[in-house]
Amino acid sequence: MSEIERDREVETAWRAASREGPPPALDAAIRAEARRAVGAAPGGKRSKHWWYPLAAAATVAVLAISIVQLMPPEQVAPTVVADQSAAPRQAHNEVAHPSAGADARLVAPPPAAPAATPAPPVKTPSAPKRDQGVAGGAIERERAASPVQAPEALAKKQLAEAKEEAPARAKLAPPPPEKPDAAPAATFGGITAPSLPRSEPFPAKTAPPEARRDAYAQAPSAAANAPAGAGEMQAARRAPAAPAVESRVAATKLANTDEAKAKDAGARSVEDWIKRIRDLKNEGRFDDSAKELAAFRVAFGERADALLPPDLRQIGTPPAPKAP
C-alpha cells in the first residue's frame, strides 16, 4: 500500500469518525442572533430614511402655500371683471330705462349721444377689483368718503326735484298711442313707474337729432325718478351690491348732465325762451316748438304754466290717454 493510498485511508477514516457538531441549543442561539442582527440592520436602514417621503410632502406643501401667498390678487380678477362688465351694463339699462324694454326702444339714445352714454364706472385705482364684487358695502363706504360724494348728493337732490315734477310732465307728454308694445309701463311690485320718459310725442326715428338728444336728456330724470319707486328696488334685487354702486354713480353723472342743462335753461331768460318757442311755432316747426316748450317746463317746473302766455300753454299738452 503506497503512502498516498494510506493518507487517503486516514482521511476517510477521519471523516467517518469526526462527526461532532454544535449542540442544537447553540445552533438556535447563533441563528437567532444572526436574524436579530439582520432584522435590526434593515430596520435601521429604513429608520434612517423614513423621513424622506415626509420631508418631500412637507416641502411640496410649503411651496404650495408660499405660491398661494405670493400670488397677486389680479390673477383672480378676470372672472370678476367679466361679471362687472355685465353688471354695469345691466345697471345702465335699468338706470337709463328703468321702466321697461319698450322705453328703451322709444327713447334709446343714439350711440353717439354723449349725454346718454354713461361714463364707465368710476373705479378707485387702488381698490382691488375683486373687492367690488365681494364687499360692495366697503366700496360704498370708500366712495362715500371720496370726491364722488358731492355728485351723489346733487343726484339725490335732482331725484327729489324730478319726483315733484313728474306729474306735470306726465300731463305734458302724451303717451304714444301708435305703439302698442310701448304701452305697458313698468310695474314693479304694484308700483307703476311714471310714464313720463315715454312722453316723447315723436318717434325717435323721425325726430331731429336735437329733439332726440333732448328727449333722451329727459330720460335720466325719469330714470332718477323711477329708482325712487320700483326701478331701483328691482335693480337692487337683481344686481349685486357692486353694480348697484355703479348704477348710482351712473345716475349721478346723468343727473349732473340734467343739472347742467337746467342751468343752461336758466341762463336764458323767460322772454327769450317764449320768443324762441313762438318763433318755432310760427315757422311751422311744431316739433321743435314742442320740444322747447317741454324743456321750458322742465326748467321752470311748476312755474312754467304761470310764465307761459296762454297761447303757448296748450302746445304739447298730451291728449287724454287712450285706454289700452
Add this chain to the structure above:
Amino acid sequence: MPAPAAQSDEDLMLAYAAGDAAAFDALYTRHKGGVYRYLLRQCRQSSVADELFQDVWTNLIRARASYAPTAKFTTWLYRLAHNRLIDHYRASGHLTLVSMDDEAHEDVIASVPAARSDEPQPRAENRELGERLRAALATLPPAQREAFLLQQEGGLSLAEIAELTGVGAETVKSRLRYALGKLRDELSGQLRDLDDELREGLG
C-alpha cells in the same frame, strides 16, 4: 435569485450582509460542523469549544458589514476561529506551549504528550477507530494538528493554511506530512492490533 444552496459562500455572506437571514442559515449549515470540530480538537473541551464556537459566529455576524470577498470565505471564517483560539490560549496561559509559529521548538512541542484526560468524549458514534484517531490527533503538536484540521475540516489548501497561520507553504506541507504520518502509524497499529485479536480468536 438562485437558491441559497447553489450560491457560493461569498455570495451568501454578501447576501447576509445585505440583510438576508436565509443566506446566513445556509452558510451556517455548511460550515458549522467543520468550525466546531476545529475548535473542539484544538481546545479538547466541549464546553470551551461551544463558547469559542459561539464567539466565532458572533464575530462573523458583527463583521458582516466589513466583509469583502477578497479571499475565500472559509479562509476568513477559519481566520476568525484561529484568532479566537489564540485569544483563548493567551487567556488560559497555554500560549507558550502552543506557539504554532515557532519552528525551532517544534520538536519540543511534538514531544509533549497530550493529556489523556482532556480528550473529548465522543458524542454520537463511538467507534473505536474514531477514538483512536482522535487520540492520535491529540498527541500531535498543535501546529501539526491545526494544519491537519484546517485541511480536513476547513478544506483549505496549503497556501490558504500558510496564509492563515502566517507561515510558509513548505512549513505547512511539512506539518501536514508529520501529522498524517503519525495518524497513519496509529491507524496501522490499530489494524495490527485488530489482526492480532482476530488471530488469537481464530487460533
